[in-house]
Amino acid sequence: MPYTFVLLIQQSNKIMNSYSLLQTSHSWWAALTIILLFVALTNSVFGMNSKRIFSVKDRKIALIAMTFAHLQLILGLVLYFVSPIGFSALGQMSSAILRLTSLEHPLVGIVAIILITIGWSKHKKADNDTRKFKQISIFYGAGLLLILSRIPWSLWF
Numbered sequence: 001m002p003y004t005f006v007l008l009i010q011q012s013n014k015i016m017n018s019y020s021l022l023q024t025s026h027s028w029w030a031a032l033t034i035i036l037l038f039v040a041l042t043n044s045v046f047g048m049n050s051k052r053i054f055s056v057k058d059r060k061i062a063l064i065a066m067t068f069a070h071l072q073l074i075l076g077l078v079l080y081f082v083s084p085i086g087f088s089a090l091g092q093m094s095s096a097i098l099r100l101t102s103l104e105h106p107l108v109g110i111v112a113i114i115l116i117t118i119g120w121s122k123h124k125k126a127d128n129d130t131r132k133f134k135q136i137s138i139f140y141g142a143g144l145l146l147i148l149s150r151i152p153w154s155l156w157f
């Protein structure tokens with residue numbers, strides 16, 4: 001009996017450790033993702049307004065920002081099923097913070113990352129450089145705004 005108890009404690013410690021590791025990664029990766037999306041957005045807005053050529057560097061900036069957003073999505077999805085305020089809190093809609101972390105933040109985050117991915121694919125199909133910048137500006141801008149509107153700010157840092 002005490003041995004089973006020790007095993008249970010060890011198991012719950014492991015879950016707690018992976019939870020805090022995921023929480024910390026999702027939290028730091030969020031900062032990097034937001035900065036990179038902002039860089040890609042401002043770069044595209046300036047590129048569009050100056051009507052310059054869409055260079056390999058512009059493509060790389062947009063690609064890196066999208067890749068960071070995709071990794072954030074993966075971290076978020078795993079965290080969602082480990083966190084006590086993710087999927088397991090989904091029924092508690094009367095609490096504003098639990099509604100945010102279990103429903104609004106994940107849902108809006110997924111929609112935002114879909115929009116960013118659509119922007120990336122639309123820029124590839126655009127037939128001139130200004131339009132490439134425009135697609136990235138619109139879709140990355142909308143995605144970033146959605147992400148910022150549903151961050152659980154009170155939990156961050």
Ligand code: HEM
Nearest residue numbers: 027030072073076077080083086101106109110155156157
């Ligand atoms: C680019 C998109 C995203 C950004 C920038 C972002 C950012 C954040 C931030 C800053 C926090 C607070 C971190 C903390 O507690 O210190 C957070 C928490 C959380 N996020 Fe995200 N997130 C994104 C997408 C997602 C997605 C797609 C999901 C799930 C499908 C998700 C699930 C969660 C959960 C469950 C929490 C609460 C974690 C906890 O404290 O237990 N996130 N997110």
